[in-house]
Structures are given as structure tokens and as C-alpha cells.
Amino acid sequence: MAAPIAVHPPSPTGGRRVSADGTILGLAYDLRDVEEFLRRAGVDIDAAWVEDTSLIEWRGGGPETWE
Template sequence: MSKPIIVYQPSPSGGRRVRVAGEILGLAHDLRDVAEFLRHAGLEMDETDVESSPLIEWRGGGPGTWPAPW
């Protein structure tokens, strides 16, 4: 069973898709972006919460895996 929040593997063009309850919220480029998307979805999390939350399923690498900036 999937967790309610999914952060997908890094895309070739940069960033990682963030999905909550089946809805794609956007393309995050760092933990701050993920936290902001989750706040807009009504979940009060900061970057530290995002890194350690058991509600988040990280696909294609954990919270420290982000595409290299161009």
C-alpha cells in the first residue's frame, strides 16, 4: 500500500513530482518546495518534517536525492 504522499524519482529535466492523495501538486527542486506544496495541501510541515516523515514515500532516492543544478 502506498503512503499518502509520494515524491517521485528525479526527472531528466530536473525536479521531482510531488503527489498527495492521488493529486500531483507540482515539481519540487528541493525539500523546501516539498514542504511548501504540502502546506498548500493543508499539511503543516517544514523541511525537517519532510525529511523524516513516515507519511512520505520517496521513490528513486531519499530526501537527499535531487538532480544536480544545470
């Protein structure tokens, strides 16, 4: 089963799309953006959780890949 939250591969113009259960939450340019999108979606998070959770599927590179 896929993780309910996906951080998609970096786009050619910069940033990574973030989606939850198929709904696009926004275009993130760093981990702070991912945290904010998840907070707005009602997910209780912190920076360490975003980088190391099985609920996020990092596609096209991990949390250190942004371009």
C-alpha cells in the same frame, strides 16, 4: 499500504514530482518546494518532518536526491 504523499524519482530535465493521494501538487527542486506544496495542500509541516516521516514515500532516492 502506500504513503499518502509521494515524491517521485528525479525527472531527466530536473525536479521531482510531488503528489498527495494521487493528485499532483507540483514539481519540486528541493525540500523547500516539497514543504511549500504540502503547506498549500493543508498539511502542517516542518523541514525535519519532511525528511523523516512515514507519510512521505521517497521514490528513486531519498530527500537528498534531486538530480
